[in-house]
Amino acid sequence: MLSALAPRFGSLRGLLRFYQPQKVVSVAAASTKTAAQSKHDVSSQASTDPDDNLPQHERWAQINKVFYGPERDMVNYPPPKQCEEAGKVRLGFIPDELFQWLYPKTGVTGPYIFIWGGVAYLLSKEIVVLDHTFSHAIGFVLAVWYLKWKLAPWMSKYFAGRQKRIEERLYLNPIKRGKKGYEVTIQQLEKEIWRQDGQKYLYEAKRENVALQLEAEYRRRLETIYEEVRQRLNYQLEMENAKRRHEQEHMVNWIVSNVVKNITPQQEKESIASCIKNLKQLASVQPAV
Template sequence: MLSTFAVRSGVYGSALLRGQAPRVLAVVPIGSRHKSEAAKQAETWEEANKIFYGPERDTKNFPHPVMPQESGKVRMGFVPENWFQFFYEKTGVTGPYFFGVGLVTTLLSKEIWVVDHGFAEVIGFFGAIWLLSNKVGAGMAKWLDNKNDLVNKERFEQPIVDAKASAQEIIANNEKAIWQEDGQKFLWEAKKENVALQLESVYRQRLAQVFKDVKSRLDYQLEVQNVKRRFEQTHMVNWIVDNVTKSITPQQEQESIKVCIAQLKKMSVPVATA
Protein backbone atom coordinates (compact mmCIF):
# COMPACT_ATOMS: atom_id res chain seq x y z
CA MET A 1 0.00 0.00 0.00
CA LEU A 2 1.27 3.41 -0.90
CA SER A 3 1.79 5.62 2.10
CA THR A 4 3.47 8.85 3.05
CA PHE A 5 5.44 9.80 6.13
CA ALA A 6 4.19 12.70 8.21
CA VAL A 7 6.14 14.22 11.08
CA ARG A 8 3.99 15.82 13.76
CA SER A 9 4.86 17.56 17.03
CA GLY A 10 4.54 15.28 20.04
CA VAL A 11 6.24 13.80 23.07
CA TYR A 12 8.45 11.10 21.51
CA GLY A 13 10.88 12.54 19.03
CA SER A 14 14.23 13.34 20.58
CA ALA A 15 15.57 9.93 19.64
CA LEU A 16 14.63 10.46 15.99
CA LEU A 17 15.72 14.02 15.38
CA ARG A 18 18.37 15.35 17.76
CA GLY A 19 18.90 19.03 18.24
CA GLN A 20 15.44 19.90 16.92
CA ALA A 21 11.96 20.26 18.34
CA PRO A 22 10.32 16.99 19.49
CA ARG A 23 8.57 15.10 16.71
CA VAL A 24 6.41 12.02 16.35
CA LEU A 25 6.83 9.85 13.26
CA ALA A 26 3.52 8.57 11.92
CA VAL A 27 2.51 6.66 8.80
CA VAL A 28 -0.43 8.31 7.06
CA PRO A 29 -2.22 6.37 4.26
CA ILE A 30 -2.28 8.13 0.92
CA GLY A 31 -6.07 8.00 0.84
CA SER A 32 -6.21 10.27 3.89
CA ARG A 33 -4.98 13.23 1.85
CA HIS A 34 -8.54 13.84 0.79
CA LYS A 35 -9.83 13.79 4.37
CA SER A 36 -10.39 16.82 6.54
CA GLU A 37 -7.96 17.85 9.25
CA ALA A 38 -10.50 16.95 11.95
CA ALA A 39 -10.82 13.42 10.56
CA LYS A 40 -7.04 13.05 10.42
CA GLN A 41 -6.66 14.20 14.02
CA ALA A 42 -9.43 11.86 15.14
CA GLU A 43 -7.73 8.90 13.44
CA THR A 44 -4.38 9.87 14.99
CA TRP A 45 -5.93 10.01 18.46
CA GLU A 46 -7.66 6.67 17.91
CA GLU A 47 -4.35 5.05 17.01
CA ALA A 48 -2.69 6.65 20.06
CA ASN A 49 -5.51 5.44 22.32
CA LYS A 50 -5.12 1.91 20.96
CA ILE A 51 -1.42 2.01 21.80
CA PHE A 52 -1.56 3.68 25.23
CA TYR A 53 -4.96 2.46 26.45
CA GLY A 54 -5.36 -0.80 24.54
CA PRO A 55 -5.73 -4.28 26.02
CA GLU A 56 -1.98 -4.94 25.69
CA ARG A 57 -1.12 -2.19 28.16
CA ASP A 58 -0.15 -3.54 31.60
CA THR A 59 -1.97 -1.03 33.75
CA LYS A 60 -1.25 -2.97 36.94
CA ASN A 61 2.55 -2.85 36.80
CA PHE A 62 2.72 0.24 34.62
CA PRO A 63 -0.24 2.43 35.55
CA HIS A 64 -1.07 5.54 33.62
CA PRO A 65 0.66 8.61 35.06
CA VAL A 66 -1.66 11.05 36.73
CA MET A 67 -0.75 14.71 37.05
CA PRO A 68 -1.06 15.76 40.71
CA GLN A 69 -3.33 18.66 41.49
CA GLU A 70 -0.81 20.17 43.94
CA SER A 71 2.95 19.96 44.30
CA GLY A 72 4.48 17.83 47.05
CA LYS A 73 5.20 19.27 50.47
CA VAL A 74 8.73 20.47 51.22
CA ARG A 75 10.73 21.59 54.25
CA MET A 76 13.16 24.46 54.42
CA GLY A 77 11.89 25.55 51.05
CA PHE A 78 13.43 22.81 48.89
CA VAL A 79 13.78 19.47 50.75
CA PRO A 80 10.91 17.07 49.88
CA GLU A 81 8.74 15.85 52.72
CA ASN A 82 8.90 12.23 51.56
CA TRP A 83 12.66 12.21 52.30
CA PHE A 84 11.93 12.93 55.94
CA GLN A 85 9.22 10.27 55.99
CA PHE A 86 11.73 7.75 54.61
CA PHE A 87 14.12 8.45 57.51
CA TYR A 88 11.32 8.55 60.10
CA GLU A 89 10.53 4.88 59.50
CA LYS A 90 14.17 3.87 60.09
CA THR A 91 15.85 6.45 62.33
CA GLY A 92 13.05 8.36 64.02
CA VAL A 93 12.30 12.06 64.02
CA THR A 94 15.91 13.31 64.41
CA GLY A 95 17.30 10.93 61.78
CA PRO A 96 17.02 13.23 58.75
CA TYR A 97 18.68 16.11 60.54
CA PHE A 98 21.59 13.97 61.81
CA PHE A 99 21.98 12.55 58.31
CA GLY A 100 22.11 16.05 56.81
CA VAL A 101 24.63 17.31 59.38
CA GLY A 102 26.73 14.15 59.01
CA LEU A 103 26.67 14.43 55.23
CA VAL A 104 27.82 18.05 55.30
CA THR A 105 30.50 17.21 57.88
CA THR A 106 31.74 14.31 55.77
CA LEU A 107 31.88 16.46 52.65
CA LEU A 108 33.84 19.14 54.49
CA SER A 109 36.19 16.77 56.36
CA LYS A 110 37.05 14.75 53.28
CA GLU A 111 37.51 18.00 51.36
CA ILE A 112 34.94 16.91 48.83
CA TRP A 113 33.31 20.23 49.42
CA VAL A 114 36.16 22.69 49.73
CA VAL A 115 35.52 25.91 51.62
CA ASP A 116 37.04 28.80 49.70
CA HIS A 117 36.31 32.46 49.14
CA GLY A 118 33.13 31.52 47.19
CA PHE A 119 31.58 29.67 50.13
CA ALA A 120 29.73 32.84 51.15
CA GLU A 121 27.76 32.56 47.91
CA VAL A 122 26.43 29.20 49.05
CA ILE A 123 25.24 30.69 52.31
CA GLY A 124 23.68 33.61 50.46
CA PHE A 125 22.08 31.25 47.94
CA PHE A 126 20.40 29.09 50.57
CA GLY A 127 19.49 32.19 52.58
CA ALA A 128 17.83 33.72 49.54
CA ILE A 129 15.96 30.49 48.88
CA TRP A 130 14.74 30.38 52.47
CA LEU A 131 13.74 34.05 52.42
CA LEU A 132 11.88 33.75 49.11
CA SER A 133 10.22 30.52 50.22
CA ASN A 134 8.89 31.98 53.46
CA LYS A 135 8.13 35.54 52.42
CA VAL A 136 7.24 35.40 48.75
CA GLY A 137 6.58 31.71 48.16
CA ALA A 138 2.95 31.62 49.32
CA GLY A 139 1.90 34.69 47.34
CA MET A 140 3.80 33.59 44.24
CA ALA A 141 2.34 30.09 44.48
CA LYS A 142 -1.17 31.54 44.76
CA TRP A 143 -0.54 33.85 41.79
CA LEU A 144 0.86 31.00 39.70
CA ASP A 145 -2.07 28.75 40.66
CA ASN A 146 -4.55 31.44 39.66
CA LYS A 147 -2.67 31.99 36.42
CA ASN A 148 -2.63 28.25 35.76
CA ASP A 149 -6.34 27.97 36.56
CA LEU A 150 -7.09 30.85 34.20
CA VAL A 151 -5.05 29.26 31.42
CA ASN A 152 -6.71 25.88 32.01
CA LYS A 153 -10.12 27.50 31.95
CA GLU A 154 -9.43 29.45 28.75
CA ARG A 155 -7.67 26.66 26.85
CA PHE A 156 -9.28 23.48 28.16
CA GLU A 157 -12.34 23.93 30.37
CA GLN A 158 -14.14 26.75 28.57
CA PRO A 159 -13.77 25.19 25.09
CA ILE A 160 -15.22 21.96 26.45
CA VAL A 161 -18.10 23.86 28.07
CA ASP A 162 -18.70 25.78 24.84
CA ALA A 163 -18.54 22.57 22.82
CA LYS A 164 -21.02 20.88 25.17
CA ALA A 165 -23.34 23.90 25.01
CA SER A 166 -23.09 23.93 21.22
CA ALA A 167 -23.73 20.19 21.09
CA GLN A 168 -26.71 20.56 23.43
CA GLU A 169 -28.07 23.36 21.26
CA ILE A 170 -27.62 21.26 18.13
CA ILE A 171 -29.32 18.30 19.85
CA ALA A 172 -32.19 20.55 20.95
CA ASN A 173 -32.55 21.92 17.42
CA ASN A 174 -32.51 18.40 15.98
CA GLU A 175 -35.10 17.24 18.51
CA LYS A 176 -37.23 20.27 17.66
CA ALA A 177 -36.85 19.47 13.96
CA ILE A 178 -37.89 15.86 14.64
CA TRP A 179 -40.86 17.11 16.67
CA GLN A 180 -41.82 19.45 13.83
CA GLU A 181 -41.47 16.58 11.38
CA ASP A 182 -43.82 14.50 13.54
CA GLY A 183 -46.18 17.49 13.59
CA GLN A 184 -46.07 17.56 9.81
CA LYS A 185 -47.33 13.98 9.82
CA PHE A 186 -50.30 14.93 12.01
CA LEU A 187 -50.91 18.00 9.85
CA TRP A 188 -50.85 15.82 6.76
CA GLU A 189 -53.33 13.42 8.32
CA ALA A 190 -55.59 16.36 9.29
CA LYS A 191 -55.44 17.73 5.74
CA LYS A 192 -56.16 14.26 4.40
CA GLU A 193 -59.19 13.91 6.66
CA ASN A 194 -60.33 17.41 5.69
CA VAL A 195 -60.13 16.53 2.00
CA ALA A 196 -62.00 13.28 2.71
CA LEU A 197 -64.74 15.23 4.52
CA GLN A 198 -64.98 17.67 1.61
CA LEU A 199 -65.26 14.80 -0.85
CA GLU A 200 -67.92 13.18 1.35
CA SER A 201 -69.84 16.48 1.49
CA VAL A 202 -69.68 16.90 -2.29
CA TYR A 203 -70.74 13.27 -2.75
CA ARG A 204 -73.73 13.73 -0.45
CA GLN A 205 -74.70 16.96 -2.22
CA ARG A 206 -74.56 15.26 -5.59
CA LEU A 207 -76.45 12.27 -4.22
CA ALA A 208 -79.17 14.60 -2.90
CA GLN A 209 -79.26 16.38 -6.27
CA VAL A 210 -79.61 13.06 -8.08
CA PHE A 211 -82.40 12.02 -5.69
CA LYS A 212 -84.15 15.34 -6.28
CA ASP A 213 -83.83 15.07 -10.06
CA VAL A 214 -85.01 11.45 -10.13
CA LYS A 215 -87.95 12.29 -7.84
CA SER A 216 -88.87 15.23 -10.07
CA ARG A 217 -88.85 13.01 -13.14
CA LEU A 218 -90.90 10.33 -11.38
CA ASP A 219 -93.38 12.97 -10.17
CA TYR A 220 -93.57 14.28 -13.71
CA GLN A 221 -94.32 10.81 -15.09
CA LEU A 222 -96.92 10.26 -12.34
CA GLU A 223 -98.57 13.59 -13.08
CA VAL A 224 -98.56 12.76 -16.79
CA GLN A 225 -100.32 9.45 -16.07
CA ASN A 226 -102.84 11.16 -13.75
CA VAL A 227 -103.60 13.87 -16.30
CA LYS A 228 -103.98 11.26 -19.02
CA ARG A 229 -106.29 9.20 -16.83
CA ARG A 230 -108.41 12.24 -15.88
CA PHE A 231 -108.60 13.28 -19.50
CA GLU A 232 -109.71 9.79 -20.50
CA GLN A 233 -112.30 9.68 -17.71
CA THR A 234 -113.64 13.14 -18.60
CA HIS A 235 -113.76 12.26 -22.26
CA MET A 236 -115.50 8.95 -21.49
CA VAL A 237 -118.09 10.67 -19.23
CA ASN A 238 -118.75 13.38 -21.76
CA TRP A 239 -119.07 10.83 -24.53
CA ILE A 240 -121.53 8.73 -22.54
CA VAL A 241 -123.56 11.78 -21.48
CA ASP A 242 -123.67 13.09 -25.02
CA ASN A 243 -124.74 9.74 -26.39
CA VAL A 244 -127.39 9.31 -23.70
CA THR A 245 -128.65 12.84 -24.26
CA LYS A 246 -128.80 12.27 -28.00
CA SER A 247 -130.71 8.99 -27.53
CA ILE A 248 -133.55 10.67 -25.51
CA THR A 249 -136.49 11.79 -27.67
CA PRO A 250 -138.71 14.79 -26.84
CA GLN A 251 -141.61 12.46 -26.02
CA GLN A 252 -139.44 10.47 -23.61
CA GLU A 253 -138.30 13.72 -22.09
CA GLN A 254 -141.93 14.85 -21.56
CA GLU A 255 -142.86 11.51 -20.05
CA SER A 256 -139.85 11.57 -17.80
CA ILE A 257 -140.75 15.07 -16.63
CA LYS A 258 -144.30 13.98 -15.88
CA VAL A 259 -143.08 10.96 -13.93
CA CYS A 260 -140.78 13.17 -11.92
CA ILE A 261 -143.56 15.65 -11.14
CA ALA A 262 -145.85 12.82 -10.05
CA GLN A 263 -143.19 11.41 -7.76
CA LEU A 264 -142.59 14.87 -6.29
CA LYS A 265 -146.32 15.23 -5.61
CA LYS A 266 -146.41 11.87 -3.88
CA MET A 267 -143.48 12.84 -1.78
CA SER A 268 -145.01 16.21 -0.86
CA VAL A 269 -148.35 14.72 0.39
CA PRO A 270 -146.92 12.89 3.40
CA VAL A 271 -144.95 15.98 4.31
CA ALA A 272 -148.11 18.13 4.30
CA THR A 273 -150.07 15.55 6.38
CA ALA A 274 -147.38 15.48 8.89
Protein backbone atom coordinates in the same frame (compact mmCIF):
# COMPACT_ATOMS: atom_id res chain seq x y z
CA MET B 1 9.92 12.95 38.92
CA LEU B 2 9.12 13.79 35.32
CA SER B 3 5.92 11.76 35.50
CA ALA B 4 4.93 13.69 38.62
CA LEU B 5 5.84 17.14 37.23
CA ALA B 6 4.44 16.72 33.73
CA PRO B 7 0.73 16.78 34.71
CA ARG B 8 1.26 20.09 36.52
CA PHE B 9 1.77 21.87 33.21
CA GLY B 10 -1.46 20.54 31.71
CA SER B 11 -3.27 17.30 31.24
CA LEU B 12 -3.32 15.14 28.17
CA ARG B 13 -6.35 17.10 27.05
CA GLY B 14 -4.32 20.29 26.93
CA LEU B 15 -1.58 18.59 24.95
CA LEU B 16 -4.04 17.16 22.46
CA ARG B 17 -5.78 20.52 22.11
CA PHE B 18 -2.67 22.12 20.65
CA TYR B 19 -1.75 19.06 18.62
CA GLN B 20 -1.93 19.46 14.88
CA PRO B 21 -1.28 16.53 12.53
CA GLN B 22 2.02 17.10 10.81
CA LYS B 23 2.84 15.82 7.35
CA VAL B 24 6.40 14.89 6.54
CA VAL B 25 7.32 16.43 3.23
CA SER B 26 11.00 15.69 3.00
CA VAL B 27 13.69 14.46 5.36
CA ALA B 28 16.75 15.83 3.66
CA ALA B 29 17.21 18.73 1.34
CA ALA B 30 15.64 17.71 -1.95
CA SER B 31 14.34 19.37 -5.02
CA THR B 32 11.03 21.25 -5.04
CA LYS B 33 9.47 18.65 -7.30
CA THR B 34 10.36 15.79 -4.95
CA ALA B 35 9.05 17.69 -1.92
CA ALA B 36 5.77 18.55 -3.65
CA GLN B 37 5.35 14.96 -4.81
CA SER B 38 6.01 13.64 -1.30
CA LYS B 39 3.53 16.10 0.16
CA HIS B 40 0.93 15.08 -2.40
CA ASP B 41 1.50 11.39 -1.63
CA VAL B 42 1.21 11.94 2.13
CA SER B 43 -1.91 14.09 1.78
CA SER B 44 -3.55 11.56 -0.53
CA GLN B 45 -2.68 8.77 1.88
CA ALA B 46 -4.09 10.76 4.81
CA SER B 47 -7.28 11.52 2.92
CA THR B 48 -7.87 7.81 2.32
CA ASP B 49 -7.60 7.03 6.03
CA PRO B 50 -11.06 5.77 7.12
CA ASP B 51 -10.59 7.23 10.61
CA ASP B 52 -10.64 10.77 9.18
CA ASN B 53 -14.29 10.36 8.23
CA LEU B 54 -15.38 9.11 11.65
CA PRO B 55 -17.41 11.35 13.98
CA GLN B 56 -15.51 12.92 16.84
CA HIS B 57 -17.08 10.77 19.59
CA GLU B 58 -16.23 7.54 17.72
CA ARG B 59 -12.67 8.77 17.16
CA TRP B 60 -12.27 9.49 20.88
CA ALA B 61 -13.70 6.06 21.66
CA GLN B 62 -11.02 4.45 19.49
CA ILE B 63 -8.30 6.57 21.13
CA ASN B 64 -9.50 5.56 24.60
CA LYS B 65 -9.58 1.94 23.49
CA VAL B 66 -5.94 2.21 22.42
CA PHE B 67 -4.60 4.06 25.47
CA TYR B 68 -6.90 2.54 28.12
CA GLY B 69 -7.66 -0.86 26.64
CA PRO B 70 -7.23 -4.25 28.32
CA GLU B 71 -3.54 -4.38 27.34
CA ARG B 72 -2.72 -1.27 29.39
CA ASP B 73 -0.97 -2.03 32.72
CA MET B 74 -2.90 0.26 35.06
CA VAL B 75 -1.01 -0.97 38.15
CA ASN B 76 2.57 -0.30 37.12
CA TYR B 77 1.78 2.42 34.59
CA PRO B 78 -1.30 4.27 35.81
CA PRO B 79 -2.58 7.21 33.78
CA PRO B 80 -1.06 10.52 34.93
CA LYS B 81 -3.25 12.75 37.06
CA GLN B 82 -2.83 16.41 37.77
CA CYS B 83 -1.86 17.06 41.39
CA GLU B 84 -3.94 19.55 43.31
CA GLU B 85 -0.93 20.64 45.42
CA ALA B 86 2.83 20.66 44.97
CA GLY B 87 4.76 17.65 46.20
CA LYS B 88 6.51 17.61 49.56
CA VAL B 89 10.18 18.54 49.75
CA ARG B 90 12.91 18.19 52.34
CA LEU B 91 15.51 20.85 53.12
CA GLY B 92 13.63 23.25 50.89
CA PHE B 93 14.38 21.67 47.51
CA ILE B 94 14.90 17.87 47.76
CA PRO B 95 11.78 15.87 46.78
CA ASP B 96 10.28 13.68 49.46
CA GLU B 97 10.11 10.79 46.97
CA LEU B 98 13.89 10.44 47.21
CA PHE B 99 13.69 9.98 50.99
CA GLN B 100 10.83 7.51 50.66
CA TRP B 101 12.86 5.55 48.11
CA LEU B 102 15.93 5.43 50.41
CA TYR B 103 14.08 4.57 53.64
CA PRO B 104 13.78 0.81 52.95
CA LYS B 105 17.47 0.65 51.98
CA THR B 106 19.19 2.97 54.47
CA GLY B 107 16.67 3.62 57.23
CA VAL B 108 15.38 6.97 58.48
CA THR B 109 18.77 8.68 58.83
CA GLY B 110 20.14 7.22 55.62
CA PRO B 111 19.10 10.03 53.27
CA TYR B 112 20.51 12.72 55.54
CA ILE B 113 23.77 10.80 56.00
CA PHE B 114 23.89 10.32 52.22
CA ILE B 115 23.40 14.05 51.61
CA TRP B 116 25.79 15.38 54.24
CA GLY B 117 28.21 12.54 53.59
CA GLY B 118 28.21 13.51 49.95
CA VAL B 119 28.91 17.11 50.91
CA ALA B 120 31.75 15.97 53.18
CA TYR B 121 33.10 13.76 50.40
CA LEU B 122 33.10 16.63 47.92
CA LEU B 123 34.88 18.89 50.42
CA SER B 124 37.43 16.26 51.57
CA LYS B 125 38.40 15.33 48.02
CA GLU B 126 38.52 19.02 47.16
CA ILE B 127 36.06 18.51 44.38
CA VAL B 128 34.41 21.59 45.84
CA VAL B 129 37.19 23.96 46.88
CA LEU B 130 36.56 26.37 49.75
CA ASP B 131 38.20 29.48 48.40
CA HIS B 132 37.57 33.14 49.16
CA THR B 133 34.32 33.09 47.06
CA PHE B 134 32.70 30.49 49.30
CA SER B 135 31.25 33.28 51.42
CA HIS B 136 29.34 34.41 48.36
CA ALA B 137 27.71 31.00 48.17
CA ILE B 138 26.72 31.22 51.84
CA GLY B 139 25.24 34.66 51.25
CA PHE B 140 23.46 33.40 48.14
CA VAL B 141 21.95 30.48 50.05
CA LEU B 142 20.84 32.77 52.87
CA ALA B 143 19.35 35.23 50.37
CA VAL B 144 17.49 32.46 48.60
CA TRP B 145 16.20 31.13 51.93
CA TYR B 146 15.07 34.61 52.96
CA LEU B 147 13.31 35.20 49.65
CA LYS B 148 11.66 31.82 49.93
CA TRP B 149 10.52 32.61 53.46
CA LYS B 150 9.12 35.98 52.36
CA LEU B 151 7.90 35.32 48.83
CA ALA B 152 7.01 31.63 48.87
CA PRO B 153 3.47 32.09 50.33
CA TRP B 154 2.68 34.90 47.90
CA MET B 155 4.15 33.05 44.91
CA SER B 156 2.38 29.87 45.91
CA LYS B 157 -0.92 31.74 46.17
CA TYR B 158 -0.30 33.52 42.85
CA PHE B 159 0.59 30.38 40.89
CA ALA B 160 -2.24 28.43 42.53
CA GLY B 161 -4.69 31.13 41.45
CA ARG B 162 -3.16 31.23 38.00
CA GLN B 163 -3.43 27.47 37.69
CA LYS B 164 -7.03 27.66 38.89
CA ARG B 165 -7.85 30.35 36.33
CA ILE B 166 -6.24 28.31 33.57
CA GLU B 167 -8.16 25.24 34.67
CA GLU B 168 -11.42 27.19 34.73
CA ARG B 169 -10.74 28.77 31.34
CA LEU B 170 -9.60 25.62 29.56
CA TYR B 171 -11.53 22.91 31.38
CA LEU B 172 -14.28 23.93 33.81
CA ASN B 173 -15.88 26.80 31.89
CA PRO B 174 -16.18 24.79 28.63
CA ILE B 175 -17.79 21.99 30.62
CA LYS B 176 -20.22 24.45 32.25
CA ARG B 177 -21.06 26.02 28.92
CA GLY B 178 -21.49 22.57 27.40
CA LYS B 179 -23.76 21.45 30.24
CA LYS B 180 -25.80 24.64 29.99
CA GLY B 181 -26.14 24.23 26.25
CA TYR B 182 -27.09 20.59 26.64
CA GLU B 183 -29.67 21.49 29.30
CA VAL B 184 -31.22 24.04 26.96
CA THR B 185 -31.19 21.47 24.17
CA ILE B 186 -32.76 18.87 26.46
CA GLN B 187 -35.49 21.34 27.47
CA GLN B 188 -36.17 22.15 23.84
CA LEU B 189 -36.30 18.46 22.95
CA GLU B 190 -38.59 17.71 25.91
CA LYS B 191 -40.87 20.54 24.80
CA GLU B 192 -40.80 19.15 21.28
CA ILE B 193 -41.65 15.69 22.64
CA TRP B 194 -44.55 17.26 24.55
CA ARG B 195 -45.71 18.89 21.35
CA GLN B 196 -45.42 15.63 19.48
CA ASP B 197 -47.47 13.93 22.21
CA GLY B 198 -50.20 16.49 21.58
CA GLN B 199 -50.13 15.76 17.87
CA LYS B 200 -52.03 12.50 18.35
CA TYR B 201 -54.96 14.39 19.91
CA LEU B 202 -54.83 16.86 17.05
CA TYR B 203 -54.81 14.01 14.57
CA GLU B 204 -57.80 12.41 16.32
CA ALA B 205 -59.70 15.71 16.17
CA LYS B 206 -58.80 16.06 12.50
CA ARG B 207 -59.95 12.49 11.85
CA GLU B 208 -63.25 13.23 13.59
CA ASN B 209 -63.68 16.40 11.55
CA VAL B 210 -62.93 14.53 8.35
CA ALA B 211 -65.36 11.77 9.38
CA LEU B 212 -68.07 14.38 10.05
CA GLN B 213 -67.37 16.01 6.70
CA LEU B 214 -67.57 12.63 4.98
CA GLU B 215 -70.83 11.85 6.78
CA ALA B 216 -72.29 15.25 5.82
CA GLU B 217 -71.22 14.77 2.21
CA TYR B 218 -72.65 11.25 2.22
CA ARG B 219 -76.01 12.46 3.51
CA ARG B 220 -76.04 15.37 1.07
CA ARG B 221 -75.46 12.98 -1.79
CA LEU B 222 -78.16 10.65 -0.45
CA GLU B 223 -80.57 13.58 -0.38
CA THR B 224 -79.52 14.56 -3.89
CA ILE B 225 -80.11 11.01 -5.12
CA TYR B 226 -83.48 10.92 -3.35
CA GLU B 227 -84.58 14.18 -4.97
CA GLU B 228 -83.38 13.08 -8.39
CA VAL B 229 -85.13 9.71 -8.13
CA ARG B 230 -88.34 11.35 -6.82
CA GLN B 231 -88.34 13.84 -9.67
CA ARG B 232 -87.83 11.08 -12.21
CA LEU B 233 -90.61 8.97 -10.67
CA ASN B 234 -92.93 11.99 -10.60
CA TYR B 235 -92.06 12.61 -14.23
CA GLN B 236 -92.90 9.03 -15.13
CA LEU B 237 -96.14 9.25 -13.14
CA GLU B 238 -97.14 12.49 -14.86
CA MET B 239 -96.36 10.92 -18.20
CA GLU B 240 -98.57 7.93 -17.41
CA ASN B 241 -101.39 10.17 -16.13
CA ALA B 242 -101.16 12.45 -19.13
CA LYS B 243 -101.17 9.46 -21.46
CA ARG B 244 -104.17 7.97 -19.67
CA ARG B 245 -106.12 11.26 -19.77
CA HIS B 246 -105.33 11.70 -23.40
CA GLU B 247 -106.49 8.16 -24.15
CA GLN B 248 -109.71 8.67 -22.15
CA GLU B 249 -110.49 11.99 -23.79
CA HIS B 250 -109.72 10.56 -27.19
CA MET B 251 -111.91 7.49 -26.50
CA VAL B 252 -114.80 9.62 -25.21
CA ASN B 253 -114.59 12.01 -28.11
CA TRP B 254 -114.38 9.12 -30.55
CA ILE B 255 -117.39 7.37 -29.03
CA VAL B 256 -119.41 10.58 -28.85
CA SER B 257 -118.56 11.53 -32.38
CA ASN B 258 -119.44 8.07 -33.68
CA VAL B 259 -122.71 8.03 -31.73
CA VAL B 260 -123.60 11.49 -32.99
CA LYS B 261 -122.81 10.44 -36.52
CA ASN B 262 -125.07 7.37 -36.25
CA ILE B 263 -128.12 9.36 -34.97
CA THR B 264 -130.60 10.21 -37.80
CA PRO B 265 -132.79 13.31 -37.79
CA GLN B 266 -135.86 11.15 -37.23
CA GLN B 267 -134.23 9.51 -34.21
CA GLU B 268 -133.24 12.92 -32.94
CA LYS B 269 -136.85 14.18 -33.21
CA GLU B 270 -138.14 11.05 -31.51
CA SER B 271 -135.58 11.39 -28.76
CA ILE B 272 -136.51 15.03 -28.22
CA ALA B 273 -140.18 14.16 -28.11
CA SER B 274 -139.51 11.35 -25.67
CA CYS B 275 -137.55 13.69 -23.46
CA ILE B 276 -140.33 16.27 -23.48
CA LYS B 277 -142.87 13.61 -22.65
CA ASN B 278 -140.74 12.38 -19.74
CA LEU B 279 -140.38 15.91 -18.48
CA LYS B 280 -144.11 16.44 -18.56
CA GLN B 281 -144.70 13.22 -16.69
CA LEU B 282 -142.21 14.24 -14.08
CA ALA B 283 -143.82 17.63 -13.81
CA SER B 284 -147.27 16.12 -13.33
CA VAL B 285 -146.09 13.67 -10.75
CA GLN B 286 -144.14 16.22 -8.68
CA PRO B 287 -146.40 18.98 -7.38
CA ALA B 288 -145.32 22.52 -7.93
CA VAL B 289 -143.73 24.17 -4.98
